[in-house]
Amino acid sequence: MNRIKQWIEQGPLLVDGGMGTYFSSKEHLPGSGCEMASIEKPVLISAIHREYLEAGARVIKTNTFAANRPTYRHTETVRRIIRASWNLAVRAAAPFGAEVFADIGPVTGLPPAAAAREYRFIVEEFLSLGAENFLFETNADDTGLDEAAAYIRSKAEDPFLAASFAVLPDGYTRSGIFGEDLIRDLTARGNFDAVGFNCVSGVRQMARLLEDMDLEGVTLSIMPNAGYPTVVGNRTFYDSDPVYFGRGLAEIAARGASIIGGCCGTTPAHIAAAREELTKKSRDLRSAPGRSRSEALAAGEEEDRVPESPFFEKLRAGEMPVAVELDPPETADVRKYMDGAARLAAAGCDLLTIADCPVARARMDSTLLACRVKRDLGMETIPHLTCRDRNLNATKALLLGLSAEGLRNVLVITGDPIPTAERDEVKSVYQFNSRKMAAFIRGLGRKSFPVPFHVFGALNLNARNFDVELRIAREKVEAGMVGFFTQPVLSRRALENLKQARRTLQPAGAYIIGGIIPVVSQRNALFMENEINGIHVSQEIIRRYEGLDRDAAEALALELSVKIARDMAPFIDGYYLMTPFGRTKLMARIIAGIRG
Template structure:
């Protein structure tokens, strides 16, 4: 069998094309099932790519990590059959065989690391020494699995390849250059690259962003972009164009080339011819991207962030956007809160999954007209990657420099047939994506600061605290907490400060209870809020005026209890009672913050 390392030292390595799109599986059947149900058909595809000139072929096992994670019976037999078919075909020409592993789901019960390792070890037992982890949108679990694999198979050659959109980000919002850098610096990955999603021209532009990765670089684009005709997906990219674009990459130093979706033996044959026509002496890596021209210094902080980072206690106030299209009263309320001493206005993103005026548009209007610092909430519930990016670019252009990234309340059950969740991200991945948009050659000249939510009332607070640490690792700068309406919430806030230290900016949540009915409703129907029974009983029989007075007193006492562990306060306005919040801000400024 071909020694991949020796070949790469002499010339570029040519892979096969897209098995899944070339082999026509029966409707509803996984392509991998054909390893057992139609072995001759799979063998014929392998032989066609080898006849076209491929130096290496992939086992027909792309979906195995997903099947193994689902604990589907028989995935091991699919692996065995897939390996045996590829090895048989490759043995006829001396080509290399790569055990092919697609993305593995990552869950708390079964981490991706365990799934990758189980599948990779299965192939190692069969004799595999070359491994391809492909079409990944994140590196979760990959490096850990490879380290463990190389303890068993030290001589293993491992190629890791990411699926990247033409703008340079994966579908989970990871920036390609950062992913490639992590693989190159890991010390256990032998080659790294990009595959799928993008067409040859876009892939070439992406490679130019990577510069010299320090490892052999792999490029396996789709034949083009898919066209759906009569429920059939077709790729119309021509072999000649495919070969021309990839041979240019080879001339610039890319060492591993091949094809993904839509690439046929004809594409690989054309590329073989083009590669054979190249001069023998080729650069070992793509030319580094030229240094960028120096740009003016960009203001990265606003008044709120500067105050927070210099240790002054801040006050943020949440005011829900209108349910209709009239902002007149809302802007007046925001103006009053600003005059009262609020440092920041936060706007929820369709709370409890019911439509209100868009939080980001409202934030831009408030910032533009009042010059007030704003923190729009951004949920993962309603937008995919494209919509999220478009909104973030608009916010940055409007001068908004911070957002709150949250998963978002689920759509109520009764509405799910008509209103669909999106959830392409969770809040950690969304934060990671937002901060990745800033940097040299990227979309934003300076980063947007990302805050997250912290539920001090979570039943299993240890899990909540662990997630908070993960959020910090993924780019968040701090947290706005759920309201403190119990002694346990204060204790959990203290534990948060002790655990996370000063690296996390914490705004303690304060929500004035205004009546017993209000307190009972929040305790029983609002997710993430817990009101002590003693507080509920205090409001019995009080009218509106007395209820607001007691609510103010409870809120001030909660703020005093939270003050030693918080960098500021996050005030939630009940029923849009701006006058009540003006009084609360005044008391906090007098009794707590100043």
């Protein structure tokens, strides 16, 4: 039986601390990669391993965190680093009877298939050297991990595989995925023996994080930082006292962590302090774990339920609600906008949707405007949230505010790119795509909101390759989206794609809110056909507007919109009307036509 598996059955297993930061402190260097030191300064790397072992670590990690081709470019260079690092670690561990983890950091900047191939390349190098124990650490998601683990298990007789995710103190990775979800999903798939967290958070933040999670039955690996970093003169320092760190780490072990160690800023002194505290604590003195949220629910102590979304309730009841999109104003004067919104509410609009800076041009913030409409008019709203302009922190802060304001629905889209001519002045932020943001919001819902948001997405019925669009839509449903607002139907092809979407997405439980935009002139039709991405207007419709004045064109818009609504009705769960040029009177007539 693998020795690490035997050891963790006997009690918490202590691993070494942060090689990179300790190396940098010894060399008086900025915090940068130290993997080449296994080749260039082997005596120093061996000495660091030995210090950690003398401090009490029973497992050390190879000096290979960033040993991958995206970082070091050349295949042979990576192979040399892995070989040298492995040999140094094995030789250092042998006199102490210790074990070695093949340490593999995240492979970033590659698409999933390429990342999986890179992990396999790294794993093959370690396997050729006799590695049996692997640690995949500091990950933001699980891309490529299962593939790498399955490959190791196909080649090694009895390996020990651990994976660790870097989470902020609120429990989310930089990819916006909730750490508890990552741990549970990876554990459920059965390829890893231990799963847990490392880096970013200090020992106390990590302990509080674990208190809020329900991870019963998981073999946990926990390796915090030595507190928060301080940058002085381009160098990074961690000031956490070793005794403080050791006590906190021992408490984490007492709460059930099977593998413990240190990450950035931890030194042999921190590991020695942890070893001393572990020897003081018996497992009988383990602190009582905090109750999970599910236990609080069972005890009836959870907060009173707050109102649900009337729009979503109508969707669920099959009542075909009507949502209307009204673009936010370009100035701070909202009087005209509020008048138009009130007109739509009076006409029977169930939900007002508000775009988020359409075509990447600044307008009034969709979320603030949504709150204003809800407060002043009592009208339910759904703001669009683009992935373009907010990072993880800004997104979470915004969602907390929206929840407090009583909003229950959001429409998540990637967002139009910044026009080329403005990119030197206006910078895009794309920490998320729409699937990652949906998963982030879903994860937040269990911890941060009295009622989780209903997350909707966009579905382009006019996509050139609609099979790909549907595949992505299914991935969005898996990420937590409950339904889709579609691009407008203005052609037979779009209607056929809508039928296909119904067949594909209805079994997955996703609602479809069918898009309708009234064409108000031939010029408008030509503009949408030629210049608006995601909209296709048939030539038949374009020809019908030839020579019409405004009144006649609006009459035709009403006729066509009502007809399209009736054609799509068997394949949708609600209507999504898009207001052209602020013409809310026309939209009120269309709502009446659909309702009639």
